[in-house]
Amino acid sequence: MELNNFLLSIDEDGIAVFTANRPEKLNAMDATAWHELLTFFTQVNERPDVHAVIITGAGEKAFIAGADISALREKTPANTLSSPAPLATRAIELCCKPVIAAVNGYAFGGGCEIAAACDLRIVSENAVFGLPEVTLGILPGAGGTQRLAKLIGVGRAKEMILAGKNIKAQEAVSIGLASQCVPLDTLLSAAKQTAKRMLAAGPISFQLCKKLLDASMSADLESGLWMECLSLAVTCGTQDKHEGVQAFLEKRLASFQGK
Numbered sequence: 001m002e003l004n005n006f007l008l009s010i011d012e013d014g015i016a017v018f019t020a021n022r023p024e025k026l027n028a029m030d031a032t033a034w035h036e037l038l039t040f041f042t043q044v045n046e047r048p049d050v051h052a053v054i055i056t057g058a059g060e061k062a063f064i065a066g067a068d069i070s071a072l073r074e075k076t077p078a079n080t081l082s083s084p085a086p087l088a089t090r091a092i093e094l095c096c097k098p099v100i101a102a103v104n105g106y107a108f109g110g111g112c113e114i115a116a117a118c119d120l121r122i123v124s125e126n127a128v129f130g131l132p133e134v135t136l137g138i139l140p141g142a143g144g145t146q147r148l149a150k151l152i153g154v155g156r157a158k159e160m161i162l163a164g165k166n167i168k169a170q171e172a173v174s175i176g177l178a179s180q181c182v183p184l185d186t187l188l189s190a191a192k193q194t195a196k197r198m199l200a201a202g203p204i205s206f207q208l209c210k211k212l213l214d215a216s217m218s219a220d221l222e223s224g225l226w227m228e229c230l231s232l233a234v235t236c237g238t239q240d241k242h243e244g245v246q247a248f249l250e251k252r253l254a255s256f257q258g259k
């Protein structure tokens with residue numbers, strides 16, 4: 001796929017770093033950028049060369065400073081209904097492989113929403129999350145009102161979205177918006193270490209757990225527990241379960257095949 005707004009590198013462990021690359025605009029997302037994000041995540045599930053994805057931003061100042069505000073002038077009700085932005089964040093959320101946001105500065109608007117759709121957020125000390133859309137007369141439209149409320153609670157989400165409160169790195173960790181805060185120059189290596197830990201999981205176990213955890217945000221307890229029971233039963237029929245148990249008993253690392 002052709003990339004004009006992102007850089008893609010894939011290391012020997014299959015960890016892809018997908019970097020928003022418009023540093024002169026603090027990596028703000030125009031329609032083409034949203035389409036590239038959507039296409040990439042639609043294809044990632046099928047790509048054998050990619051085992052995990054880290055999303056980050058080019059430069060030292062911003063992760064992604066939101067939707068490109070100059071492009072907002074062209075927004076109409078009709079083209080907003082078919083916007084790729086909510087589809088892109090949903091594709092991130094539905095990705096069956098680990099997805100980590102390495103938040104290296106401003107994560108405003110759509111940038112905050114992209115980060116919220118990832119499995120984990122690791123932040124550098126200069127990271128700031130914010131959702132200033134209402135000051136532009138619009139609102140967060142890539143999952144912000146929904147995912148943020150579920151991640152940090154509706155009260156804190158209201159502080160951010162309605163009262164314009166920005167959340168800095170340390171506070172993000174303390175409220176559970178981010179899992180870890182590290183110096184900027186170690187951000188990518190910290191994200192890769194976490195990705196490697198996630199890749200130690202059996203792939204079927206990982207995918208089922210990710211879906212169960214996401215479902216826990218909206219499913220009632222009874223349904224969630226039943227889905228969990230069925231999913232555990234599925235894992236108990238896999239070669240990976242046999243391999244994982246044997247590897248433990250033989251005091252060696254498991255070699256999972258995803259079967």
Ligand code: COA
Pocket residue numbers: 024025026028029065066067068069070106108109110132133136
């Ligand atoms: N869309 C388009 N351009 C953007 C942008 C965005 N979301 N965010 C930043 N930029 C551009 C600025 O216009 C500026 O361009 P210029 O040099 O051509 O004037 C450049 O990126 C640098 O930004 P600047 O505002 O000078 O940096 P700063 O350090 O003073 O402030 C922010 C950083 C993030 C606080 C500020 O840029 C900002 O508030 N951006 C908008 C965030 C936003 O509202 N996002 C949600 C959009 S729906």
